[in-house]
Structures are given as C-alpha cells and as structure tokens.
Amino acid sequence: MAERYDSIIIGAGFAGLAAGIRLAQFQERVLILESHFIPGGLNSYYFRGGKDKLFNTGLHTVTNFNAKNRRWGFGLICRNLGIPASEFSLVPPSRPSLIEVPGAGLDFNNDLDVLRGSIAERFPAEVEAFDRFCTDMSQLEDVQRLYGIGSRTWLEEYFRDPVLMDLLELPVYIYGGYSEKQIDAATFSTVFRSIFLEGCSSPPDIKHILDLLIKRFKSLGGELKMRKRVARIDCEGGAFRAVELADGTRIEADRCLSSAGLCETGQLAGEVWGRTCPLSVFETVVSVNAPMTDLQADYTLQLISEQERFDWKAPDERGAFDHLTLAASAFYDFAEEPHAKHFKIGCFQKGELWLGLDEETYQREKNHLEERLLQVLLARYPGLRDVEAEHCESLTPRTVVTYTSHLNGGIYGGAEKTFDGTTAVQDLFIIGNDQGGIGIMGALTSGVVVSNFQVILKSART
Ligand SMILES: Cc1cc2nc3c(=O)[nH]c(=O)nc-3n(C[C@H](O)[C@H](O)[C@H](O)COP(=O)(O)OP(=O)(O)OC[C@H]3O[C@@H](n4cnc5c(N)ncnc54)[C@H](O)[C@@H]3O)c2cc1C
Structure with a gap:
C-alpha cells in the first residue's frame, strides 16, 4: 500500500517550508520532500574548513525588514506562520548601499529619505514624481493592470529622466529580473517596495532562519x-494523484504544491509548461578575518550596471558581464569582531x-571569471588588498x-509565471x-x- 498524505x-x-507550516496548521499529514541533504x-x-565556518x-x-503591516510582507509571514518577528533575528545594515550606472549613482539605506535626498541632489526635477510613485506603491489600486504592462512603461507614467529610470530599475532587476528585457510592473512594484519602502536586513546566517522554519x-x-x-x-484524469520518488517509492496525497519551478514541475508531470529564463548567476565569495577598521569599506550593497543604457539580459559570451552585485556581510551589526x-x-x-x-574547460573558465571579479571586488573594497583571504x-x-x-x-x-499558483492539473499547484x-x-x-487561497479557503468552503 502506498503511503498517503493530505498534502505533499x-x-x-x-516557499516549501512556508507552505508546509501553513498547511500543517490545518492538516494532519503534511510531507515535504527535498532532493538535497x-x-x-x-x-x-x-561549511568549509570546520563546523563553525558557515557560508551562505x-x-x-x-528584504521587507519592516514587519509592521500585518497584511503584507514580513508581518503577513510572521502572523501566518505563527513565528514572532524577533525570532528571525534580523538586523538592518550599518552602512548605506549604492546603485550605480555609468556617470550617475544613488545612495540608499532603510531610511527612504536617503534615497529621496540622493534623487533630490542629482535629479531635482524628479523629486515630486518620486514622492507620488512611493505613495502610489504603498496603496496600489489596480494591480491587475500592472500585471499587463512592463516596468518601464509604468515608470514612464511618473518619471522623465531615462537615467533615473535606469537607476530605479537596476536593483529591482538584480533582485528579481525573472525575464530578459522587461518584467511586469506588478512584480516590479512588489520588489521595489520590499527593498526600498520596507527595508533590508540580514539574519546571522541563513541556517538560523531555515532551522527556525x-x-x-x-x-x-x-x-x-x-x-x-x-x-x-x-x-x-487531469488531477494530481501521487508522486514517485527516484528510488521508486510511490506516495499519494490529496494535493501537491511544487517549488521545483513551473517548467520543471511540468516535466515531472509529463507536460510542457512555462518558459525558461536564460539568466543565471556567477558569484564569488571571499572570507577575511580582519578588524573592521582595516577594511576601509563604505557600502553594504553595491548594485552596478556598466551599460550606457540599462538593458536587462545576460551577455551572450560566457564570462562577460554587464551587471554586478557586491555584498558585504561585514556591514550587518552582528558581523562585528570576532566573526x-x-x-x-x-x-x-x-x-x-x-x-x-568538459571539466577542464569548466575549471578554466571558472577561474578566469573569478579572477576578473576579484579585481573588481578589490577596486571597490580597497581595504581587502591588505588582508589575507x-x-x-x-x-x-x-x-x-x-x-x-x-x-x-x-x-x-522561468520567464512565465502562474500568478495564482494553479496549473493545468487539478490539485497540483506552483x-x-x-x-x-x-x-x-x-x-x-x-x-x-497559495496555501491560504488554493487549499485552506477552498477546503473550508467544501
Ligand atoms: C546567488 C544568489 C543570491 C541570492 N540572493 C538573494 C538575496 O540576497 N535576497 C533574496 O531575497 N533572495 C536572493 N536570492 C533569490 C532567492 O534565493 C530565491 O528567490 C528563493 O530562495 C526561491 O525560493 P523557492 O522556495 O521558490 O525555490 P528554491 O529555493 O529553488 O527551492 C526549491 C527546492 O526544491 C528542491 N527540488 C527541486 N526539484 C525537486 C524534486 N524533483 N524533488 C525534490 N526536491 C526538489 C530543490 O532542491 C530546492 O531545495 C538569491 C539567489 C541566488 C542563487
């Protein structure tokens, strides 16, 4: 007999852990399956080099550091998961961050006035538009319309200066650019609000939050x-029945919520769904154990575009780059000595x-890009030149x-989303x-x- 659950x-x-917690509050048998260890x-x-040497x-x-709104962002998460905000141990950055395109830059931190002041200094004619934009974003009336238009089209309803629009788009695309060229204005507004209006933060490490969940x-x-x-x-018959594991085990359930991805879930179900996005990432981490005073660094995050005109896509050539992110975990308060x-x-x-x-080409190309990125890192955080990695x-x-x-x-x-979480298969959600x-x-x-609207509320109605 196959095992049976209410939800798999x-x-x-x-996403999977949050859905698991939410459903386990209402259902007896909830199972999360994870392929990694x-x-x-x-x-x-x-971990590298010992159990106390954790790398994220x-x-x-x-994002969404501000948990005051119980119906949105971090506040909504804490309330629905039944975990007090304080247990996430999030702290705000102790230094500002930078957005930069050729010839222009903006500073920001968790105080919106810093970004506003930066805009006032460099784009004085756009300040009133920025105020309107931020006010509208906190009380969006017609979100459906925003799903149907691109972010640039929406920004053009407020702003005139293309360089400022590049600067406002860059961080949102770096932290949420799910398709090349443009993303929809609704997702843009969510990511913008999450970073700038609700503010940034960090836990001591990601394991802390995962263990909590x-x-x-x-x-x-x-x-x-x-x-x-x-x-x-x-x-x-067009409805979800069971999953089959790589070891051949069959597990049945009333429904399945998948965080594997829309295309990937389609493949598991023998269907063709969604559209992949070509964008992936290459990231190099350097750890140093030097006093903060030796590091002489200014910014927590540096979000940089080297393109004259912002155009969101990954270069066609392996190892080339147009958009860069630099992040310094050192600039969150708990990262003070001796960490x-x-x-x-x-x-x-x-x-x-x-x-x-082939392995040789992969290692060579990896080393080559790593070397180039390290040069940029050292130029941006010059204090690192004098400390040993x-x-x-x-x-x-x-x-x-x-x-x-x-x-x-x-x-x-992928480049295509299912914003309500449903798929062509009944009881199989994304x-x-x-x-x-x-x-x-x-x-x-x-x-x-998705747990609330596609499962809990629907079960309550039947
Ligand atoms: C380098 C990098 C930096 C990032 N930085 C940030 C940041 O600073 N801030 C931020 O907010 N976001 C950041 N993100 C993005 C963020 O990590 C993701 O948007 C988010 O974690 C997605 O969560 P998810 O649950 O939807 O999917 P995932 O995290 O992808 O989870 C899906 C899980 O499903 C498992 N799985 C897949 N297929 C199967 C299968 N067939 N059977 C069983 N298990 C399966 C996978 O192993 C995986 O654990 C970053 C991402 C990367 C890669």
Whole structure:
C-alpha cells in the first residue's frame, strides 16, 4: 500500500517550508520532500574548513525588514506562520548601499529619505514624481493592470529622466529580473517596495532562519524527508494523484504544491509548461578575518550596471558581464569582531553557456571569471588588498543546477509565471519563484498565499 498524505510539498526551500507550516496548521499529514541533504534551495548554506565556518549561498539581504503591516510582507509571514518577528533575528545594515550606472549613482539605506535626498541632489526635477510613485506603491489600486504592462512603461507614467529610470530599475532587476528585457510592473512594484519602502536586513546566517522554519514545521506534526527526489508526478484524469520518488517509492496525497519551478514541475508531470529564463548567476565569495577598521569599506550593497543604457539580459559570451552585485556581510551589526567577514561579488550569466562543458574547460573558465571579479571586488573594497583571504570560492550556473535542479541554473524562476499558483492539473499547484514569489521573503509569501487561497479557503468552503 502506498503511503498517503493530505498534502505533499516538493522542495524544502523558503516557499516549501512556508507552505508546509501553513498547511500543517490545518492538516494532519503534511510531507515535504527535498532532493538535497541541506534545506534552503537557492538560499542555502555549506561549511568549509570546520563546523563553525558557515557560508551562505545567496543571502545578500533579506528584504521587507519592516514587519509592521500585518497584511503584507514580513508581518503577513510572521502572523501566518505563527513565528514572532524577533525570532528571525534580523538586523538592518550599518552602512548605506549604492546603485550605480555609468556617470550617475544613488545612495540608499532603510531610511527612504536617503534615497529621496540622493534623487533630490542629482535629479531635482524628479523629486515630486518620486514622492507620488512611493505613495502610489504603498496603496496600489489596480494591480491587475500592472500585471499587463512592463516596468518601464509604468515608470514612464511618473518619471522623465531615462537615467533615473535606469537607476530605479537596476536593483529591482538584480533582485528579481525573472525575464530578459522587461518584467511586469506588478512584480516590479512588489520588489521595489520590499527593498526600498520596507527595508533590508540580514539574519546571522541563513541556517538560523531555515532551522527556525523547520522547527516550527515539525512542532506542528509536519514530516520533512531529505535526499528524496521526486522523479515523476502521477496525474489521472487531469488531477494530481501521487508522486514517485527516484528510488521508486510511490506516495499519494490529496494535493501537491511544487517549488521545483513551473517548467520543471511540468516535466515531472509529463507536460510542457512555462518558459525558461536564460539568466543565471556567477558569484564569488571571499572570507577575511580582519578588524573592521582595516577594511576601509563604505557600502553594504553595491548594485552596478556598466551599460550606457540599462538593458536587462545576460551577455551572450560566457564570462562577460554587464551587471554586478557586491555584498558585504561585514556591514550587518552582528558581523562585528570576532566573526569572519564575507564579501561577495556576482554577475549574471546565460546558464546554458556553463552547462555541458568538459571539466577542464569548466575549471578554466571558472577561474578566469573569478579572477576578473576579484579585481573588481578589490577596486571597490580597497581595504581587502591588505588582508589575507581565509577562503575564496565561486558558485556557477552549474552549481545552481546541481543543488536545486532549476533548468539553466535559473535563480528567479522561468520567464512565465502562474500568478495564482494553479496549473493545468487539478490539485497540483506552483509555489515560490514561478508563482511570482521572488527572493527569500517573496518565496515565503508565496508558500503562505497559495496555501491560504488554493487549499485552506477552498477546503473550508467544501
Ligand atoms: C546567488 C544568489 C543570491 C541570492 N540572493 C538573494 C538575496 O540576497 N535576497 C533574496 O531575497 N533572495 C536572493 N536570492 C533569490 C532567492 O534565493 C530565491 O528567490 C528563493 O530562495 C526561491 O525560493 P523557492 O522556495 O521558490 O525555490 P528554491 O529555493 O529553488 O527551492 C526549491 C527546492 O526544491 C528542491 N527540488 C527541486 N526539484 C525537486 C524534486 N524533483 N524533488 C525534490 N526536491 C526538489 C530543490 O532542491 C530546492 O531545495 C538569491 C539567489 C541566488 C542563487
């Protein structure tokens, strides 16, 4: 006899864990299946050189720091998951961040007035438009319309200066650009609001939040099975029936919520769904153990475009880059002495260019790009020149595929979303990046919202 659950969730990333907690509050038998041996998916962790030497994959920043609004963002997550905000141990950055395009830059931190002041200084004619834009964003009236238009079209309803629009788009695309060229204005507004209006933060490390979520899930009776890869989704008469694991085990359930991705879930179900996005990432982390005073660095995040005119796509050539992210974990308050400080530099790459290479070519290309990125990192954080690196390692699109199974090493899901979480198969839902829940807070929100609207409310009505 096959095992049977109320709900099966594919993936123990942020969307899967949030959905698991939400459903386990209402259902007796909830199972999360994860193919990797560590949870977290795209925002996970690993150890190098000892059990106290933890490295986060991802984690430049956790957005939506402000949890005051119980119906949105972090507030909504805490309320629905039943976890007090304080337990996430988030702290704001202690230094400002920078957005930069050729010839212009803006500073920001969690005080919106810093960004506003920067705009007032460099684009004085646009300040009134910026105020209107921010006010409208906090009380969006016609979100449906925004799903139907691109972000630039929407920005042009407020602003005139193309350089300012480039500067406002750059951070949102870097942290949520799920398709080349343009993303929809609704997702743009969510990511913009999450970064600038609600503010950035970080936990001590990502394991802290993952452990918190898993503890809560298990306390509600949920089951988490690691190293269990779903190899097939069994549907009958257009409805979900069961999953089949790589080891051949069949597990039945009333429904399945998948964070594997829309295209990827389609493949598991023998269907062709969604559209992949070519964008993946290459990121190098350097850890140093030097006093803060020796580092002489200014910015927590540096979001940079080297293009004259902002055009969101990854270069066609492997190893070339147009858009860069630099993140200094050293500039969150708990990262003071004696912890090691991690500096990251990343750029966007076409995932497919890094897949299927022979080992020698892969290592050579990896070393080459790593070297080039390290030169930029040293130029941007010159204090690093005089301190010895404890560790240096790079994540490539191939790493993303290996540890998350996302096609092309996609980090924000495919170019097509299912915003309500439904698929062509009854009782098979999509959560996470491909439902439009991008980033750590986005994925958590997605797990909560799809569980609420597609499962809990519907069960209550029947
Ligand atoms: C380098 C990098 C930096 C980032 N930085 C930030 C940041 O600073 N701030 C931020 O908010 N976001 C950041 N992100 C984005 C963020 O990590 C993602 O948007 C978010 O984690 C997506 O969560 P998810 O649950 O939707 O998907 P995932 O994290 O991809 O989780 C899906 C899970 O499903 C599992 N899975 C897939 N297929 C199967 C299968 N067949 N069977 C069983 N399990 C399966 C995977 O192993 C994975 O654990 C970053 C991402 C990367 C890669």
